Amino acid sequence: MQHKVIDADDVVIKFAGDSGDGMQLTGALFANMSAVYGNGLATFPDYPAEIRAPKGTVSGVSGFQVHIGSHPVCTPGDYCDMLVAMNPAALKANAKCLKRTALVLVNEDAFDDAGLEKAGFTRNPFEELHIDDRTIISAPITKLTEESLKDSGLDTVSVHKCRNMFTLGMACFIYGRPLEYIYGYLEKKFGRKHPEMLAPNKKVVTDGFNYAAAIQAVPNTYMVAPAELEKGLYRSITGNQAIAWGLIAAAEKAGLPLFCGSYPITPATTILEELAIYKNLNVKTMQTEDEIAGICTAIGASFAGSLAVTTTSGPGLSLKSEALGLAVMTELPLVVVDVQRAGPCTGMPTKTEQADLDEALYGRNGESPLPVMAAHSPAHCFEAAFMAAKIALEHMTPVILLSEGFLGNGSEPWKIPSMKDCPDIKPRFAAEREGAFSPFERDADTLAREWAVPGRKGFEHRVGGLEKTHCGVLSNDPVNHELMVSERAEKVARLAACIPALKVDGPSHGRLLVVGWGGTYGHIATAVASVREKGADVSSAHFDFINPLPENTEEVLSGFGRILVCELNGGQFADYLRSRHPGHEYIRYNKIQGQTFLAAELGDAIEKAL
Amino acid sequence: MSQYTFKDFKSDQEVRWCPGCGDYSVLAALQRILPKVCEEKGIEKEKVVVVSGIGCSSRLPYYMNTYGFHSIHGRATAIATGVKVANPELCVWQASGDGDALAIGGNHFIHAIRRNVDINIMLFNNRIYGMTKGQYSPTSKFGAITKTSPYGTVENPFEPGSLVLGAKGTFFARSLDVDLALNEEIMLAASRHEGTSVMEFLTNCVIFNNGAHAEISSREHRADHTIVLRAGEKMIFGAERNRGIMLDGWKLRTVTIGEDGVGEDDILVHDPHSDNIGLQMMLAEMKGPEFPVALGVIRDVASPTYDKCVCEQCGSVTAKASIRSVDELLTSGSVWEVK
Structure with a gap:
């Protein structure tokens, strides 16, 4: 059948299923494929603490959210354009994050009485979750995978492990992605070590793609064009790897x-x-x-x-x-x-x-x-x-x-x-000298001491947890202690001169400055941009350095009538900032749910604070 | 001849242990053997690092003119491990008391032994917390009356030797603070052993546990109540050198040579290099009144050391690796170009 192809600026897809359903892999493959295609991209895996929580239950749902755009994107997205739910529990766990226009792809075979009961449904799950107005694609993914692989010689367990590939094939069709990237991945993964798995996996992902193309349930397909990114060599990287x-x-x-x-x-x-x-x-x-x-x-x-x-x-x-x-x-x-x-x-x-x-x-x-x-x-x-x-x-x-x-x-x-x-790094190795090494003598500017490493002749010295003099001699002298305490503090304080200045995104003077630190950067930037687009007088500043704060912090804060500090805790940075820079009007926006901010909720908070 | 004498290892710091403290003799022994250690290993003295935790004995690094690290309570073993793994060319000695090594630092202690990191642990066992002024330690005898056990402890002590051998330690030796020559002897053996060498020094605390080991350390009792084990020598002891250790079925037995038909041939010969950890465990656990306390090197077996294995693995991975620099790492695998 002919599908209407719709150009989309950005799309959020969530792959969700039981922790054994392979949704992390499916999501990561879709994400990497999109990255190579040139989309703006952000991902967020969300998985339970249990390795295999009770099968089919809401607590065992593992999800992987992918946000792709024809422009750089900096959050995994608030709400989903498509949810892949491999079982009723996955549907239940993610129903709240669906856009009104969302597409919901479910594995019909998992929606039997037992599956519905495990997820705690008593009637039609779509009605019960009030999402029956969304576009539901109900596909018998288990049966179709079994059918696809009936001649593969694989046992039932191995066949069922391929369901995620069938689903990935369907997603690739819906988002107009050719399967070459997936084939390449499968060849690399199975080609040498498990050649018997290569052909079945290739077949099942292809069959998924073709099935989506053939059924009427898929109304439209979506094209997200490559983003205009700075020229250069790119790779996809997770925070921990980085x-x-x-x-x-x-x-x-x-x-x-x-x-x-x-x-x-x-x-x-x-x-x-x-x-x-x-x-x-x-x-x-x-x-x-x-x-x-x-x-x-x-x-x-x-x-x-x-x-x-x-x-x-x-x-x-x-x-x-x-x-x-x-x-x-x-x-x-x-x-x-x-x-x-x-x-x-x-x-x-x-x-x-x-x-x-x-x-x-x-x-x-x-x-x-x-x-x-x-x-x-x-x-x-x-x-x-x-x-x-x-x-x-x-x-x-x-x-x-x-x-x-x-x-x-x-x-x-x-x-x-x-x-x-990348900037040079010059460890402070002790300089050659006449006479004894004083381990706690300091650089006049930075107050850093010198590092003399065992094996170096003539620099033998002792360090430890007890208070010492500059020469490294143990000391309970009250004045020495106060001196050493203040020097150690001053050493950290003087770092402010060595770190980059705080940047303001937007005008440097105005009504409201939205402040954040750490991983809220993308959400705050997205929210501030959307509110500013509506004409609001708002800027943002994001702290990468917390102790010490950048030297221009006071200057930045002074440019604004109010400061809205957004963070995923009870207000720790807001308290800290106020203690270091009193005299400003601070407002807080906090969330402590184990979840990221939504750009939309931040947008509301900003509008309220204006 | 070594290029060093014991004076080269003495720092200018005043030693601040109580007069009569057992720690002095261990410090003296260490300063006296290090010239020989440097000579044997062919290293300069700046390669020697002494690490300690917290407690009276842990002040030792300040008294040594070497690189030294007086760390925090219980963590000396972990810090010494880090020093040695980071630079296996260093010669690492650790000073810890019974509280430092066996109470707060017990976990690091058994895991260093399990890994067989090539460090030399001097365990000063005075069966008391001296620095905090007299509380019981994990080696205090059952019923010990101390400030925190005014009616006597109701807990069993650790035997450091059992702990070391239980963790499959590759080296365990014991000495008495008063026996300077034996201290030096086991320290040299520890230095020659590749792997975690645990030396238990039975030390006296003159202030809070005076006579901690008097029943074996006093002049009149020492010969009858201790036995110095040496490789290849028969296990004979006693003021008259007529008593010995025999194996009787599964158990050890103290016998008198010439009585009950026992001859010298019946006496066990010590073999610290055998992997018979069961026999070594029995020897380590001997105590009076039935048995003499075993001194000397009780176990000394060869086994790969952790730090060497780490280096060898790094070497073999590097030899086969195609990625040789960070630039090559960053551009490896799945990358794409935006033109």
Whole structure:
């Protein structure tokens, strides 16, 4: 049949099913295919904490959201243009995120009495969810996959594992995507290791594509043209991968080996996994016995002359507190990456939040300030990790880099930088001298001490958690303690002169400044742009550096009548900003649901604040 | 001859342990063997790193003129591990007390042993918390009366040797603070051992647990209540050198040579290099009044070290890898060009 082809500026698709249905892979393949095609792209995987929650239940639904555009996009999208629901639970879990015009593709075979009951439906699920006015494509995906593969020789379990490929084939037809990319992927995945799986997978994705083309249920197809992106070489990258690569890049630039001591924790684990691959790039990783050993092995490695890193999430950061204090006290370079998740305590491990800010800023005993930075998008994680390492090595301090589950798992296209364009990193190795080495003598400008690594003759010295004089001698002298405390604080404060100025998106003076930090960047930018398009007097500013704040912070804030601070916590950054820059009218917009902002809700909040 | 003497390893810091503290002799032994260690390994003294946790004995790095790291309570083993894995060319020594290594740091302790990281752990066991002024430790005897156990403890102590061997440790030795020569002997053996070497020093705390090991360390009792085990030597002890250790079925037995038909041939010969961890465990656990306490190197077996395995893996992966730089990494795999 003839389908009407509609040009779309952007489209949001969510693939959802049981955690065993392969929806993460399906979504990632669709996303990568779109990236290579040239679309603007942002993704967000949303999965349960359980590896295999009870089959068919709402708690076991795993989803992967893809936002593609004919222009650069910077959020995974608020509402879906298409939902793929492999079972009734997936439909139920995602019904609220459907646009009024949405297309809903369901696997009819999973909508039997048992399936409906498991998802808690008592009558027609579409009516019960009030989505019966959407375009529903009900396809017997299980039966069609079985039919497609009846001569393949695969057993039933293997056949059912191919249902996601049938679905992907249908999605490719609906969005006008040729299957070559998928074929290429399948050849790479199965060609050598499991050649028996190659032909069936190719067949089933093709059959899915052809089935969608043949049925009348698909009213239109949609074309999202390539976006106009800056020229260059691109790849798709997740936040966690970008952090790992940023750290490897910093080590190479600094001419140091990279050491990562970490303990697996959701959603940070994939950084350790990624780093563990690259032993060929002078990277050593240790999966330690606990979080404390993660940071302590890193501190040991730092003392021994490596760029040292530990990666974790909130509960792990709590366990690392005392050792972080040791790194503050010994003034050793160290990067601590916290991929935040919903807390407190174990909280909601797979859900995103920005509530570890207070912990990063203040979560140690004594006066122990350290630089705190935040990454604002999956691709920005590379630059943020690189900068965190640069600051640690050049200023001799531990640095906390805050990321978020949303950034760590999310992906977007990334224009690949060349290492020659990345800034130099010059570790503060001790200069040659006559006489004894004083480990806590400081640079006159930055107040950073020097780094003398074991193995270097004549620089033998002792560091530790006890207060010391500049010469490294233990001291309980009250005046010395106050001096050392103030110097360590001043060292961090003076970083403000070395970090980029805060940028304002929009006019530098006006009625309202929308402020954010971390992973809310895309949503805030989208919301502010849409409100400004309506003629509103609003600008935005996004903080990548939190401690210290950029030098021009006061100047920026002073340009506006009101400041709306938006964050995914109870208002931690708003409190912090007000304590550092009092005298402005601050309003807050907070969300603590383990979910990202919706650009639409931010738009409403901005209009209300104007 | 070594280019160094013990003076090269003494720092200018005043040693601030209590007069009569058992830690002095361990410090002295370390300073005395390090010239020989450097000579044997062919290394300069700047390759020596001493790491410690928190507690009286953990002040040791300040008294050594080497690179030193006085860290936080319980974490010395993890920090020492990081130092060694980051740079396996360093010669790493760790000083920890019974609280530091076996209470708050117990997890790191057993995992370092499991991995067999090539570090030398000097475990100062005085069976008390001295620095916090007299609370019981995980090695205090059942019923020990201390400030936090005024009516006696109701918990069993750890035997460090059992813990080390239980974690399949590759080296365990024991000495008495008062026996400077034996301290040096086991330290040199620990230095020669590749892997995690645990040396338990039974030390006295003159202030809070005076006589911690008096029943075996006092001059009149030492010969009868301890046995120094040495590779290839018969397990004979006693002031008159007429007592020995025999295997009796599955158990050890203390015997007197010349009595009940027991001859020297019946006495066990010590083999720390055998992988018979069961026998070594029995030796490590011997205690009075039935048995003498075993001193010397109880177990010393060869096994790959963690730090070497890490380096070898890095080397073999690098040899086969096609990606050699970050630029090559960034442009590897699925990339596309926007023109």
